[in-house]
Amino acid sequence: MDEFGIVILAAGQGTRLKLPVPKPLAPIAGRTLIDFSIKAGLQFLKDTSRKGKISLVLGHQKELLIDHVSKYWKSSEIETAVQVEQKGTADALRAYFNDNNHAKNRAYTIVLCADTPLITASEIKSLVSILESEKLDAVAATFIENQPRGYGRIERGSTGFRIVEEKDATEVQKKISEVNSGLYILRTDFVMKYLFDLKSNNNSKEFYLTDLFQMDRKVKAITFENKDSFVGVNTIEQLQYVNQELRNKIVRKAIQKGVYILAPEQTWIDDTVELEQGVKIYPGCILEGNTKVESGTVLEAGVVLKNTQIAKNSKILAYSYLESAVIGEEASVGPFARLREGSVIGRGSKIGNFVETKKVNLGEEVKVSHLSYVGDAEIGDRTNIGCGFITCNYDGASKHITKIGSDSFIGSDSQMIAPISIGNNCYVASGSTINQDLEDGDFAIARGKQVTKKGMAKRFIKSKK
Numbered sequence: 001m002d003e004f005g006i007v008i009l010a011a012g013q014g015t016r017l018k019l020p021v022p023k024p025l026a027p028i029a030g031r032t033l034i035d036f037s038i039k040a041g042l043q044f045l046k047d048t049s050r051k052g053k054i055s056l057v058l059g060h061q062k063e064l065l066i067d068h069v070s071k072y073w074k075s076s077e078i079e080t081a082v083q084v085e086q087k088g089t090a091d092a093l094r095a096y097f098n099d100n101n102h103a104k105n106r107a108y109t110i111v112l113c114a115d116t117p118l119i120t121a122s123e124i125k126s127l128v129s130i131l132e133s134e135k136l137d138a139v140a141a142t143f144i145e146n147q148p149r150g151y152g153r154i155e156r157g158s159t160g161f162r163i164v165e166e167k168d169a170t171e172v173q174k175k176i177s178e179v180n181s182g183l184y185i186l187r188t189d190f191v192m193k194y195l196f197d198l199k200s201n202n203n204s205k206e207f208y209l210t211d212l213f214q215m216d217r218k219v220k221a222i223t224f225e226n227k228d229s230f231v232g233v234n235t236i237e238q239l240q241y242v243n244q245e246l247r248n249k250i251v252r253k254a255i256q257k258g259v260y261i262l263a264p265e266q267t268w269i270d271d272t273v274e275l276e277q278g279v280k281i282y283p284g285c286i287l288e289g290n291t292k293v294e295s296g297t298v299l300e301a302g303v304v305l306k307n308t309q310i311a312k313n314s315k316i317l318a319y320s321y322l323e324s325a326v327i328g329e330e331a332s333v334g335p336f337a338r339l340r341e342g343s344v345i346g347r348g349s350k351i352g353n354f355v356e357t358k359k360v361n362l363g364e365e366v367k368v369s370h371l372s373y374v375g376d377a378e379i380g381d382r383t384n385i386g387c388g389f390i391t392c393n394y395d396g397a398s399k400h401i402t403k404i405g406s407d408s409f410i411g412s413d414s415q416m417i418a419p420i421s422i423g424n425n426c427y428v429a430s431g432s433t434i435n436q437d438l439e440d441g442d443f444a445i446a447r448g449k450q451v452t453k454k455g456m457a458k459r460f461i462k463s464k465k
């Protein structure tokens with residue numbers, strides 16, 4: 001079957017954005033700009049069961065991009081080419097053909113820019129079907145923009161159309177409101193015929209890919225009604241706009257799937273987050289990174305989840321902050337809890353208000369209900385930790401482990417001086433500072449002895465007169 005080369009042009013710097021990273025890595029909806037172009041390309045191949053490859057044309061700060069792509073995408077899905085000097089979009093496409101031997105043998109070449117993140121597989125699909133059914137050499141996606149500044153204008157004539165860049169447009173051409181989106185489907189033999197002969201005699205002295213489209217060629221400009229899909233990100237305002245659009249889309253998709261989101265406009269969900277049907281989300285929640293929440297779980301107001309997995313039917317109560325945590329089924333966390341990296345909370349366990357955990361492994365039905373710090377610790381099933389408990393895990397130089405077995409009871413206001421190990425079925429009296437290990441079934445009390453002086457309080461109570 002015919003193969004597709006899906007080329008994403010990403011060698012430019014994007015100076016207009018004034019970001020500390022190259023434009024394709026501009027942060028957006030929990031990913032970066034270029035990820036959305038990659039996603040659209042891969043989705044197109046998947047939806048249509050066509051064969052093809054994603055190729056990135058890199059240049060400006062290419063190491064950063066290669067680093068990003070190798071972290072988030074499979075290397076088998078993506079190849080790269082390098083455009084040494086950024087001499088225009090046609091020059092970028094030349095780099096793709098020069099660097100990838102197979103490229104010219106692929107029947108079709110799809111070109112996407114790295115800065116149009118709202119384009120999806122559906123726009124690509126409809127263009128491909130027009131190209132194939134009308135036996136064209138190339139199609140370009142266009143839309144109507146009442147403020148067309150910055151875009152190439154579509155100049156239509158009796159024998160076709162061509163594209164005039166803003167910098168080269170006459171005052172009359174500048175008034176054209178139909179603009180070029182930067183998405184093209186091209187027959188590769190057509191590209192090979194013209195690409196390497198294009199000239200840069202224009203006001204930018206750049207090689208324009210858009211010059212492939214000329215009158216009298218078998219090319220067509222397809223005007224899309226939904227211009228929102230094609231917004232290009234050249235300014236910080238456009239970046240904010242597409243960010244908001246993507247976020248709305250993510251929330252809408254979740255709602256359609258059966259996630260109950262009480263205040264869609266006050267809920268931030270990264271594109272990387274996975275939510276099952278039946279999750280309930282109160283206003284003001286922020287869900288980021290590699291986060292997954294299973295069905296039946298409730299996130300109350302103001303919950304922040306970063307790279308956190310939560311199993312079925314759990315409750316994360318208001319204003320809790322969870323980072324790289326793993327929560328079992330039917331657990332309860334918060335309100336006002338802070339779970340730091342490596343907190344693994346077992347099924348049915350309870351982490352109450354003003355509790356901080358870090359690198360802990362809690363078994364099933366463990367309770368840490370109030371005002372505690374639990375760090376570098378393992379706690380067995382059904383153990384109850386009283387209020388105001390502290391693992392003293394840090395001696396100023398290193399961290400030490402606290403181990404507490406199953407079915408133990410640790411009284412309120414206790415501290416464990418780590419490293420320390422408490423067995424199963426132990427009982428620690430309230431107010432104890434424990435620095436010696438306990439074996440299964442042991443009882444420990446370690447608090448200063450009380451001294452009572454009959455009636456002596458009046459000596460200490462200050463008169464308020």
Ligand code: UD1
Pocket residue numbers: 009010011012013057083085086087088089091092113114115116150151152153163165179180181182207208209210232233234
């Ligand atoms: C381009 C189109 C314009 C269209 C607009 C849509 C051309 C000549 N113009 O203009 O008609 O309306 O997109 O958003 O194609 N790039 C490279 N190497 C280069 C130059 C650019 O890889 O030498 C990449 C950029 O990283 C970017 C993409 O190509 O991802 C588009 O470049 P940009 O400079 O943003 O083009 P526009 O001026 O927006």
Ligand code: CA
Pocket residue numbers: 113115232233234
């Ligand atoms: Ca652009």
